[in-house]
Each structure stands twice: as C-alpha cells, then as structure tokens.
Amino acid sequence: MLSLEEYIAEKRLDNSLAERLRALTAADRPTILELLEELDPSANTLRELFRLADEVARRDRSTISAVILGVREELSATLANAKLGRKDRQRLFREALERRRYPVREQIRQELLACEERLLRELNLRCRAPQDFEGDTLEISATVRSAADLQQLAERLQQASDHPSFKRILDILKGESELVV
Amino acid sequence: MSLAPREFWPEVVYVSEDSLQDPLTQRVLARLNGYAQVIELKGNTDPLSPEALKSEGAAKLPPISETYSRGKRTLMLTRYLGSWLKACPGTSQHVCCNLWIVNPGEGCPLDCTYCYLQSYLARNPTLKLYTNTSEMLAAIQAKTSQQPGRYFRIGTGEVIDSLVWDELTDLTLELVPFFGRLENGVLELKSKFDSVDNLVALADEHRGNTVVSWSVNAECVSEKDEASTASLERRLIAAQRVIQAGYRVGLHFDPVIHFAGWQDHYRDAVRKIFSSIDPKKVAWVSVSTLRYRKEMQQVMLDRFPESFVPFGEQFLAKDDKLRYIQPLRFRLVNFVWDEIRSVAPNIPLYMCMESSAAWRQIAGAAPLAGSELVEIFSRQRRATPTLLAPSGT
Numbered sequence: 001m002l003s004l005e006e007y008i009a010e011k012r013l014d015n016s017l018a019e020r021l022r023a024l025t026a027a028d029r030p031t032i033l034e035l036l037e038e039l040d041p042s043a044n045t046l047r048e049l050f051r052l053a054d055e056v057a058r059r060d061r062s063t064i065s066a067v068i069l070g071v072r073e074e075l076s077a078t079l080a081n082a083k084l085g086r087k088d089r090q091r092l093f094r095e096a097l098e099r100r101r102y103p104v105r106e107q108i109r110q111e112l113l114a115c116e117e118r119l120l121r122e123l124n125l126r127c128r129a130p131q132d133f134e135g136d137t138l139e140i141s142a143t144v145r146s147a148a149d150l151q152q153l154a155e156r157l158q159q160a161s162d163h164p165s166f167k168r169i170l171d172i173l174k175g176e177s178e179l180v181v
Numbered sequence: 182m183s184l185a186p187r188e189f190w191p192e193v194v195y196v197s198e199d200s201l202q203d204p205l206t207q208r209v210l211a212r213l214n215g216y217a218q219v220i221e222l223k224g225n226t227d228p229l230s231p232e233a234l235k236s237e238g239a240a241k242l243p244p245i246s247e248t249y250s251r252g253k254r255t256l257m258l259t260r261y262l263g264s265w266l267k268a269c270p271g272t273s274q275h276v277c278c279n280l281w282i283v284n285p286g287e288g289c290p291l292d293c294t295y296c297y298l299q300s301y302l303a304r305n306p307t308l309k310l311y312t313n314t315s316e317m318l319a320a321i322q323a324k325t326s327q328q329p330g331r332y333f334r335i336g337t338g339e340v341i342d343s344l345v346w347d348e349l350t351d352l353t354l355e356l357v358p359f360f361g362r363l364e365n366g367v368l369e370l371k372s373k374f375d376s377v378d379n380l381v382a383l384a385d386e387h388r389g390n391t392v393v394s395w396s397v398n399a400e401c402v403s404e405k406d407e408a409s410t411a412s413l414e415r416r417l418i419a420a421q422r423v424i425q426a427g428y429r430v431g432l433h434f435d436p437v438i439h440f441a442g443w444q445d446h447y448r449d450a451v452r453k454i455f456s457s458i459d460p461k462k463v464a465w466v467s468v469s470t471l472r473y474r475k476e477m478q479q480v481m482l483d484r485f486p487e488s489f490v491p492f493g494e495q496f497l498a499k500d501d502k503l504r505y506i507q508p509l510r511f512r513l514v515n516f517v518w519d520e521i522r523s524v525a526p527n528i529p530l531y532m533c534m535e536s537s538a539a540w541r542q543i544a545g546a547a548p549l550a551g552s553e554l555v556e557i558f559s560r561q562r563r564a565t566p567t568l569l570a571p572s573g574t
Binding site for chain 2: 055058059101102103104105108132133134135136137172173174175176177179180
C-alpha cells in the first residue's frame, strides 16, 4: 500500500485536498488509503467523498475511518462483485455516504421515485417531481397517437388525480409527510 | 463619558488618515481610550485583506477562518466612498421584500455560527465603521427627495448590527431624528443586542419613523450559536423599553434552524416573545430558514467545531446557497408562522428570500410583485395592514 505522501504525490492532489488528507489522524489513515486504492477516485470525486465522510463524522462525533468502515460493511456484498466497475463502485460509495449525511433528503428522493414509478406502472403516466424537490409544480408527460389515445389519457389523468401516489408526492413537497419531522 | 467595556470591543483600532478629524472617530476613540491599541492607517485598504497581508510580507495566507476571527477583534474607522443607499440585493429566483439598505459600517463583533458575513466579508474581515455619516444622511435625503411619491423602508442591519456599536458611536442620535423629519421613509434598525438607551432618550424625536427590530430565535439556538449577543430575555426587555418610548418593533425569526425537538423550542420562543410584547406594537415579523453560501460551510466547521448548524438536510440551491430541502423548509416556516398566528392573528408576516412556491403554500398566495410588499410596509405605518393577515381577521 502507498503511504499518504506517496499517494498525494502520485495523484498530484491540490494543496487544500492534500492538507485535509494530512490532517487525518494516524488511526484514520490506513482505512482511507485502503479505500483510495479500492475506488481509485479522481481528485474531485475524492474531495466529495471526503467531504461527506468528514461531515458525518463531525456530526456524529465519530471518526472518518468509522464512517468509511460502516459504509464498506454496508456495501460489502455489493462491492464483492468483481464485475463492478470503478465508476459504479464510486457511485455506490457516494450514495451510501449521502444516505448517512442527508438521511431525510435521501429518503424523500427514494420515496418520490417510488411514487413516480407507481404512477408509471399503474397508469402509464410519467410524473416528475421538481428538481431537488424545489417548487410546487409537477411535470406530467404522455404521448398520444390518436383521438382514442387522448381519450384514454384523459381517463388516466382523472385516475391520477385520485391516486395515492400523486397525493403523496404533493404532500412530500409541501412538507406534509411523516418523512419530515 | 465612562462606559463599562464590552467583551466584544476591539483590541486594535485602525484609523484611516482621512477619518481622523471626523466627529464619529473622535467619539469612538475617546470612549475606547485605553482599551484598544490605535494605529493610524494610510489609505482605506482592509488591514486583514489578502492584499494587505501579502504586502506585509506574509509568505502564506492564513485560512479565512483565522483572519475572520482576528477581524472580529479589529476595528477600522474609515470613510465610505461608494453609493450609500442601495436596494437590498435579495437573492435570485426568490421573492424580495424590497428593503433599501444603508450600511454605516461593515462586519459585526457578535459571533453567530450561521452568520453569512463569514463568506460575504471573507476578504475584508476587519470590522468597519464609516465616519462620514453626514454624507450618509445627505444621500438618504437626496434619494427620498427625488421620489417623494415613493415610500422607502431603509434598514441599517444588513452587514452590521444596528445597535451593537451605538454606545461608542451614538449613531442612532443622528439617524433617528433625521428619519423623524423624513416624510417618505421609515428606518429599520436590526439587532441582536440590547443597547437602547439612546433610542429611549429620543422618545420625542422618532415620530414613528423608526422601527426597532430584533432577530430572534429559539433560546437554545441563541445560547449555543449566537456568541456575545444579548439573550432573548435581554432583547425582550430592550424591546419593551423602546415600545414604552413609543417605537414600533419588528421581529425576525431568522434563521429558523432544524434540530431535534425544534417544534417545542420555537413554540416556547414565540409564546415567550408575545407574552412580553404587545402584538399591536409590532410593525412586521419575518420568518426564514437557514441559508448560506456553500464556501461558508468549511469556515463554520473550522470556527465552530461544536455546532450542529452545518449539518442540516441541505441542498445547493440555484442562488448558490445551501438551503434546507423544500419539504423541511416549508415544515419549519409553516410551524413558526402558525404559532405566531395563533397568538397574534393580525400581525403582518412575511418571508425573507423565499420562493414563490413557499408564499403560495404558507401565506396562501405569492405577492404579485415586490412592490406589493413595499405597500404593506408603508401602509403599516398608518393603519393595520391586511394583505398578509389571514382573510377575515
């Protein structure tokens, strides 16, 4: 395994990122280096992963290595898959860190996705909540080829207006769900 | 005049050459006599700016968190050379209340964890007081005279606390009588401090044209994340004193912060405030949630390692600020809004820098334009406004 200084030199990390890595405790260093070898992130990806882990550690009065180890444990089965590419590993790791750093935000994201999928599956309607959950406007898109299609669409839209997933999306956006306390 | 020193008074005072003879300079130096080291400064460059530090031969610039903390104990008396009166920049894609701002200085010796000045003044961290105050008043006079049909709400608390230096400057002794004579403007002083002796002494001169506002928060937030400020208790006592002197007060629940048990703490704060203050004496109340530029995150982490403020459920909004996600923001604002309405149904409420969607959801409708909010503030001076009060009240 490379030493921290060797890694910084090899990756030509900028000063601010290098300083942050050097500030790691002796206990944190081996865990981080092992992760770096496994994920082989670019400097930007590393900066983001590091920021997330650092903020979780500070918030929970824990250490970066404990946070990283927790994520590795959570993902151990998935990461064991040898077919998984480097980018996918990085993405999975980042998403797991985001779930820890922003538990409500990520739960909302999952719940909105589930509602959108349900509307698509049950009513064949593509409904999209606003980006970053900002706003009170939903985008609904559909394609029709004939007057009959349009008639059907009108019926499906009518059904959507009473559909629990539709109401659920609006409630979540308004802050009126149990996800936000 | 002998004053008991405050913990936040500066240790070093830089005085620009051109400010030396200004009355405000003389006053501040006389009152700080023996308390702070005084250094005469050629030019107007902030002595803690990167440029100044480099010119002094600093091989490597210290981190922003360090110079900002040094700036908190350093005061610069200088002349302001720019345009005094500006429309509040607000924030892009959000509804603005169209406040006009005039800055009698820059930076604040109080030290709130969440203060946006930590990024806004990162390159100019020295606290400043502008000594050419007569020019400030002349600029306000000129602007308001040019548009006699327009009503100006002018605040001094955008980049400085309006009251924290008043014991040293007596600035309110100039501002309040000046606005008392103004036909088409109201002054809003905004503070987290309780220095109101001067205001009380001006009971016969403000003529209802000064609103004294306090930023308020849940008491546990004030205790943990508003270092050196007056406690809520002290702010309320100060508010009672100025109300006795005939002023109306403003209240700014800003920033509302999300933490475990926040509902109970904000409910308690609302009740405590309105058991001390008669809602009829309140000109306006704003409610807004935590927001700050993303580069401030690290400064907060460095300067306030014990605080939980930087760890909210945020996202990077289009105005490049970290804000709580909308569902959480709406929940927070709605709760505080409803709590205020439950104890003070007719009070004029507004949101600072929130989206049109927030206005629709929380207030029932978005203002048609910023001017509508100006109208609320101007009407309030003469009669109870109705626009932001719930229908039927």
